[in-house]
Amino acid sequence: MQLITVAGSPSVGKTSVILRSCEQLMRSGLRVGIAKFDSLSTSDDQLYRQRGIPVVTGLAGSLCPDHYFVSNVEECLAWGRRQGLDLLISESAGLCNRCSPHIEGVLAVCVVDALAGVHTPKKIGPMLRLADLVVITKGDIVSQVEREVFAYHVRLANPAARALFCNGITGQGALELAATLRAAPATPQLEGVRLRFPMPAAVCPYCVGETAIGETHQRGNVKKMRFADLATAEAP
Amino acid sequence: MSRFATTPIQQLLHSYPCVEEFIAAIGLATPSDGRPLQEWLTRLSDEELLDAGMERGQILNHVERLIAEVEAMADGAAEKVTHITLLGGHDKSGRPEALELTLRAGEVVCVVGPTGSGKSRLLADIECLAQGDTPTGRRVLINGEVPSDERRYGLDRKLVAQLSQNMNFVVDLSVREFITMHAHCRQVGDAETTAEQVIAYANRLTGEQFSPEVSVTQLSGGQTRALMIADAALLSASPVVLIDEIENAGVDRKRALELLVGGEKVVIISTHDPLLALRGDRRIVIRNGGIAAVLETSAAERYNLAQLEAVDAAVMTIRDQLRRGLRIEEAIRWPT
Numbered sequence: 001m002q003l004i005t006v007a008g009s010p011s012v013g014k015t016s017v018i019l020r021s022c023e024q025l026m027r028s029g030l031r032v033g034i035a036k037f038d039s040l041s042t043s044d045d046q047l048y049r050q051r052g053i054p055v056v057t058g059l060a061g062s063l064c065p066d067h068y069f070v071s072n073v074e075e076c077l078a079w080g081r082r083q084g085l086d087l088l089i090s091e092s093a094g095l096c097n098r099c100s101p102h103i104e105g106v107l108a109v110c111v112v113d114a115l116a117g118v119h120t121p122k123k124i125g126p127m128l129r130l131a132d133l134v135v136i137t138k139g140d141i142v143s144q145v146e147r148e149v150f151a152y153h154v155r156l157a158n159p160a161a162r163a164l165f166c167n168g169i170t171g172q173g174a175l176e177l178a179a180t181l182r183a184a185p186a187t188p189q190l191e192g193v194r195l196r197f198p199m200p201a202a203v204c205p206y207c208v209g210e211t212a213i214g215e216t217h218q219r220g221n222v223k224k225m226r227f228a229d230l231a232t233a234e235a236p
Numbered sequence: 237m238s239r240f241a242t243t244p245i246q247q248l249l250h251s252y253p254c255v256e257e258f259i260a261a262i263g264l265a266t267p268s269d270g271r272p273l274q275e276w277l278t279r280l281s282d283e284e285l286l287d288a289g290m291e292r293g294q295i296l297n298h299v300e301r302l303i304a305e306v307e308a309m310a311d312g313a314a315e316k317v318t319h320i321t322l323l324g325g326h327d328k329s330g331r332p333e334a335l336e337l338t339l340r341a342g343e344v345v346c347v348v349g350p351t352g353s354g355k356s357r358l359l360a361d362i363e364c365l366a367q368g369d370t371p372t373g374r375r376v377l378i379n380g381e382v383p384s385d386e387r388r389y390g391l392d393r394k395l396v397a398q399l400s401q402n403m404n405f406v407v408d409l410s411v412r413e414f415i416t417m418h419a420h421c422r423q424v425g426d427a428e429t430t431a432e433q434v435i436a437y438a439n440r441l442t443g444e445q446f447s448p449e450v451s452v453t454q455l456s457g458g459q460t461r462a463l464m465i466a467d468a469a470l471l472s473a474s475p476v477v478l479i480d481e482i483e484n485a486g487v488d489r490k491r492a493l494e495l496l497v498g499g500e501k502v503v504i505i506s507t508h509d510p511l512l513a514l515r516g517d518r519r520i521v522i523r524n525g526g527i528a529a530v531l532e533t534s535a536a537e538r539y540n541l542a543q544l545e546a547v548d549a550a551v552m553t554i555r556d557q558l559r560r561g562l563r564i565e566e567a568i569r570w571p572t
Contacts, residue, residue, distance in 0.1 A: 098289060117407060125262075125289035126290065129262075148418065149417060155305055159305040198286060
């Protein structure tokens with residue numbers, strides 16, 4: 001079975017892009033399934049089911065969705081095997097731009113949205129910079145100039161990746177995307193396989209339920225801002 | 237061993253501004269001394285790397301790919317497309333299009349046919365450089381050859397620029413800042429001067445002049461279209477331009493076509509407008525998803541085009557009078 005990780009900020013059009021490429025993959029006789037990760041709730045599983053695509057949903061709730069994803073991806077792989085899938089696509093929302101869901105040896109896709117502005121590619125971390133394939137959505141509603149500038153910034157943010165435009169509504173670009181997904185390496189198992197980069201760090205008191213504000217409540221992995229005006233005042 | 241590991245970092249920053257941009261984008265302080273790249277990486281703390289979101293090897297690799305890409309972009313400008321060839325597939329009923337159509341740089345080809353007949357599909361086939369892998373089974377050759385994967389997927393060296401009707405500006409910049417930004421991305425030597433040229437041309441295409449200081453989001457439909465056409469002709473790297481209709485209002489279509497053709501581009505326009513359709517060198521007729529005919533614009537059609545243009549001019553005069561608050565009560569004199 002082939003595993004593919006698809007990540008991208010909320011509302012960029014991950015589900016539409018996956019649906020359009022699934023249509024192409026299923027047309028060529030492949031059995032495709034989805035592991036859908038989200039934070040609080042999702043109704044995307046219905047969209048997949050309507051099209052006869054097996055789907056399993058995981059809601060991270062109060063946990064970092066990225067950490068939740070990596071703690072469950074092995075079980076998702078086992079589920080995919082029980083379903084007899086040829087391809088399992090994991091779809092996870094990158095909420096903080098510092099997400100890092102991509103795995104060594106597993107085809108990594110990042111979906112970005114041309115509507116988000118031309119400088120967005122610079123602001124996304126490992127989720128974009130360490131992806132193998134960058135899919136740009138909503139290119140049809142911005143000007144040709146912005147499309148070119150956006151593509152240039154994607155290239156600068158990840159010069160090693162292949163990148164393509166995909167229209168989640170008309171399906172333009174889905175054929176090329178499906179062809180790349182079909183060529184993904186097989187993932188026989190994930191035990192001991194590594195993430196491409198560490199996930200965002202956690203474990204400060206607020207991670208485990210602290211609600212009070214103030215320095216006396218802050219222990220563990222706490223990082224403070226630096227203020228230039230204070231730095232000059234403190235200098236001897 | 238990496239090509240740049242031992243290069244003093246100041247030298248890299250000086251030769252490749254993109255490297256400095258990248259270091260800033262991952263939130264690391266710009267190095268200010270002359271150490272080699274590898275040594276600078278070694279001295280970064282683990283905490284700095286965690287915040288940056290990349291490991292040392294990944295940063296090194298990234299810098300290398302980045303420089304290679306930027307060098308390739310500079311080279312890519314020299315690649316010329318003299319012609320593209322469309323090899324027929326089949327229509328919606330599966331009937332084959334027995335066709336090999338060559339479109340040359342400097343030529344305007346129009347695409348006509350009823351709504352839903354498959355005009356957009358033809359543009360999409362050209363846009364993705366179809367290789368028998370789209371529903372129509374068509375294939376597209378560049379300079380007579382099958383395009384490489386790099387050509388098909390090399391995003392910023394894209395062959396085809398597409399000017400669609402339903403586009404928006406997302407950025408809030410002045411026209412000058414906007415076009416200058418594009419020129420920078422295109423690695424144009426003197427971005428400011430090029431931007432001035434594009435804006436001046438756009439103003440020659442539109443009936444309503446606009447200032448370089450106005451925000452792009454405030455431009456009218458016609459002004460927007462004029463700006464995008466001037467930009468595609470003068471600044472876009474793409475040798476093929478696909479246009480989905482040029483509206484009647486606010487754009488001098490004759491000049492727009494002359495400008496595009498002068499840029500040695502293949503121009504393909506999907507249109508219902510007789511003035512545009514007859515101004516093309518040829519027109520592709522689409523029926524039931526397939527190419528039903530390719531018609532060369534005849535001498536008689538060119539004569540009729542001149543008549544139509546005179547009628548159009550008369551209508552435009554009336555439109556202008558309306559806009560100025562005048563009454564339209566005089567008998568209209570149509571050209572004969």
